[in-house]
Amino acid sequence: MSARVYLVDDHLLFLAGVKAELSEEFRIVGSASDVDTAIGEIRDLNPDVVLVDVHMPDGGGVAVVEGVVPTNPDVKFLALSVSDQAEDVIAMIRAGARGYVTKTIDPGDLADAIERINTGDAVFSPRLAGFVLDAFAGAIPSEDDPELDQLTPREKDVLRLIARGFAYKQVARKLTISIKTVETHVSSVLRKLQLSNRHELARWATKRRIV
Numbered sequence: 283m284s285a286r287v288y289l290v291d292d293h294l295l296f297l298a299g300v301k302a303e304l305s306e307e308f309r310i311v312g313s314a315s316d317v318d319t320a321i322g323e324i325r326d327l328n329p330d331v332v333l334v335d336v337h338m339p340d341g342g343g344v345a346v347v348e349g350v351v352p353t354n355p356d357v358k359f360l361a362l363s364v365s366d367q368a369e370d371v372i373a374m375i376r377a378g379a380r381g382y383v384t385k386t387i388d389p390g391d392l393a394d395a396i397e398r399i400n401t402g403d404a405v406f407s408p409r410l411a412g413f414v415l416d417a418f419a420g421a422i423p424s425e426d427d428p429e430l431d432q433l434t435p436r437e438k439d440v441l442r443l444i445a446r447g448f449a450y451k452q453v454a455r456k457l458t459i460s461i462k463t464v465e466t467h468v469s470s471v472l473r474k475l476q477l478s479n480r481h482e483l484a485r486w487a488t489k490r491r492i493v
Contacts, residue, residue, distance in 0.1 A: 284307060284308050284309050285308050285309070285329075285330040285331050285396060285397065285400040286308070286309045286311045286327075286329040286330045286331075287304060287308040287309065287310055287311065287329055287330065287331050287332070287333060287396060288310075288311055288312050288313065288314075288320075288323070288324055288327060288329040288331075288332045288333070289301060289304075289310065289312075289313040289314075289332075289333050290313065290314050290315075290320040290332060290333065290334040290335055290338075290343070290346055291313075291315065291333075291334075291335040291338075291362070292315045292316065292335060292338040292339070293315075293335070294315060296385070297313055297315060300333065300362075300392075301313060303389045303392070303393075304389075304392070304393060304396070307393050308393070308396065311327050311329050312324075312327055312329070315338075316338070316339070316340065317338060317339070317340040317341055317342070317345045317346055317349070318340065320332075320334070320346050321345075321346055321349035321350055324346070324350045324354065324357060325350060325353050325354055328354050328356070328357060329357060330357070330358065330400050331357075331358050331359075331360060331396050331399050331400050332346070332350070332357055332358070332359045332360070333360050333362050333396065334346050334347065334359055334360070334361055334362065334379070335361075335362060335363060336361050336362075336363035336365055336370050336374060336382075337363065337364070337365065337370075343359075343361055343363070343374055343377075343379070344373050344374060344377045346359075347359050347374065347377040347378045347379055348377050348378070351377075351378040351484075352481070352485070355447060355480075355481055355484065356447075358380050358399050358400060358402075358447070359374075359378060359379040359380060359381075359399075360379065360380065360381045360382070360383065360395060360396060360399045360405065361374040361379045361381065361382040361383070362383055362384075362385060362387075362392075363382070363384060363385060364384065364385050365384070366384050366407075370382075371406075376488070378447070378488075380399050380403075380404050380405070380446075380447065381395060381398075381399050381403075381404055381405030381406055382405075382406055382407075383395055383405065383406070383407055384407065387407070402448060402449065402452045427490070429474075429475055430490070432474045432475075433471060433474060436457075436467060437467050437470060437471050437474075439457055440453060440457070440464060440467040440468060440471065441471050441483065441487055442487065443456060443457070444468060444480055444483060444484065444487075445483060445484045445486075445487035445488065447484070450464045450465060450468070468480065468483075471483065
């Protein structure tokens with residue numbers, strides 16, 4: 283079954299063009315040209331992937347992602363922008379987007395990016411990927427953090443991936459461990475940090491910029 287996709291862009295002509303390009307390959311379940319409408323409809327529709335513009339009034343793409351992730355953590359976001367500035371890329375990824383591509387992307391490549399995001403991959407053009415690697419090379423803070431210091435290196439690896447929205451199966455594959463081992467690590471992290479579930483864990487990690 284094709285992915286259910288929601289589109290957010292305040293340029294209506296561009297929005298219409300993207301919708302036309304993608305409608306044959308995906309189920310376009312809705313679209314919006316402003317932040318508040320997008321947040322409300324995405325929460326209600328719970329699409330698989332949201333293709334979201336970065337620069338819009340009222341907080342732009344970051345506001346959309348941050349407005350949805352706490353209530354709909356399984357929705358995956360792909361940022362689409364005219365900007366290839368490092369600060370824009372990093373802001374969107376820290377908010378919770380799983381990928382970032384520019385509006386110069388070929389329609390076929392955009393469709394492929396949506397498919398990959400839907401299956402759990404992170405997608406960036408080569409230039410943008412460099413920004414992300416540089417920014418998150420030291421993703422786990424080096425300064426003293428008594429709570430974080432309780433965790434083993436492997437627990438920190440699991441924490442980072444869970445906070446980014448990966449399912450247990452995906453975490454297991456990425457770390458080459460069993461799903462049962464992932465579950466054990468998550469339980470240990472939750473106990474040590476005195477948290478109740480993975481959503482609280484994601485919020486905890488986001489506040490410390492671990493993701």
